[in-house]
Amino acid sequence: xxxxxxxxxxxxxxxxxxxxxxxxxxxxxxxxxxxxxxxxxxxxxxxxxxxxxxxxxxxxxxxxxxxxxxxxxxxxxxxxxxxxxxxxxxxxxxxxxxxxxxxxxxxxxxxxxxxxxxxxxxxxxxxxxxxxxxxxxxxxxxxxxxxxxxxxxxxxxxxxxxxxxxxxxxxxxxxxxxxxxxxxxxxxxxxxxxxxxxxxxxxxxxxxxxxxxxxxxxxxxxxxxxxxxxxxxxxxxxxxxxxxxxxxxxxxxxxxxxxxxxxxxxxxxxxxxxxxxxxxxxxxxxxxxxxxxxxxxxxxxx
Numbered sequence: 001x002x003x004x005x006x007x008x009x010x011x012x013x014x015x016x017x018x019x020x021x022x023x024x025x026x027x028x029x030x031x032x033x034x035x036x037x038x039x040x041x042x043x044x045x046x047x048x049x050x051x052x053x054x055x056x057x058x059x060x061x062x063x064x065x066x067x068x069x070x071x072x073x074x075x076x077x078x079x080x081x082x083x084x085x086x087x088x089x090x091x092x093x094x095x096x097x098x099x100x101x102x103x104x105x106x107x108x109x110x111x112x113x114x115x116x117x118x119x120x121x122x123x124x125x126x127x128x129x130x131x132x133x134x135x136x137x138x139x140x141x142x143x144x145x146x147x148x149x150x151x152x153x154x155x156x157x158x159x160x161x162x163x164x165x166x167x168x169x170x171x172x173x174x175x176x177x178x179x180x181x182x183x184x185x186x187x188x189x190x191x192x193x194x195x196x197x198x199x200x201x202x203x204x205x206x207x208x209x210x211x212x213x214x215x216x217x218x219x220x221x222x223x224x225x226x227x228x229x230x231x232x233x234x235x236x237x238x239x240x241x242x243x244x245x246x247x248x249x250x251x252x253x254x255x256x257x258x259x260x261x262x263x264x265x266x267x268x269x270x271x272x273x274x275x276x277x278x279x280x281x282x283x284x285x286x287x288x289x290x291x292x293x294x295x296x297x298x299x300x301x302x
Contacts, residue, residue, distance in 0.1 A: 048149070053096050060087040106139040107147055114147075173200070182211045185218075209239045226263030229255075274298075 056077065063073045074084045090096045107114070110132055117128060125148060129141040173196065181189060181197045189197070201208040213236050220228050233248045251258050261267065281297050282289050289297070 054093060056083075057087055057090070057093050057096060060084060064088060106137065106143060110135065110137055178207070182214055186215075206239075206241065210241055210244065213239070213241070213244060220262050224263055224265065226259040226261070229259055229262060 056079070059077055060073055060079075063076060068076070070081060070084050070088065073079070073088075074081050077084070087096065113132075113135070114128065117131070122128060125144050126141060129137075129144050132139075132144070178197070178200060181193055186194065197211075201211055213232070216232055216235075220226065220232065229251070233251065236244045236248050278294060278298065281294060281301075285293070
């Protein structure tokens, strides 16, 4: 199984890179630019000037009803005396709103150009300001910022507005992880790993074929069915899996030994264990133990 693991890694890497492609999420459609009109902005909310005028008018009228003087109202609301007088003399709130929303602006003659540039995809306010300066605009960049502020989505009170983040595509699993799933007995796999492996095998025919051959080889090894080795090698050669083809070539060079290993319960496991033990003893002696000392340690050791 060690050879199968070594040969299987390139197959998994190639299959993962070639077939496991995660589709990119669709991009959100941009909201078209629509200039504000009248009392509401593009989001259906009261414009800032309208909301501020309404709040100030209500506050001035409330203090005036309490008998406050114009100077006292100005100090309380931190407003200029002429502003307080204008709010007091207004016949109604509508009169103030009409004057506020009907004011002339330095941007009035440039709004058509701004709309066209916005629809073209230019949302860089400093760049738009430079273009307007070439057209004779004398206002500041802050004037543009205030104008485009109406097109931002409204914030919910008491909550900080979170930036809209695009969902990240699910990364493809690493080849080593996929190899570990394939080399593990399906009965010992976690439910989540088994489901992901099934999805991967469905999306990748090459990986599915490699996993099928690995499982068949494991069944031969577990149930000692060495007589099925020739049929297994023929099935591997019919698929386009160069890495496993190289494995089959190696098995054919030692065909008798491999067949015996897959057919009998005997193995060289004990011998390999003793070799490992001898190497450990020699390392413990810093490589200076001769054959006599190693023999005594092995025979007298536990």
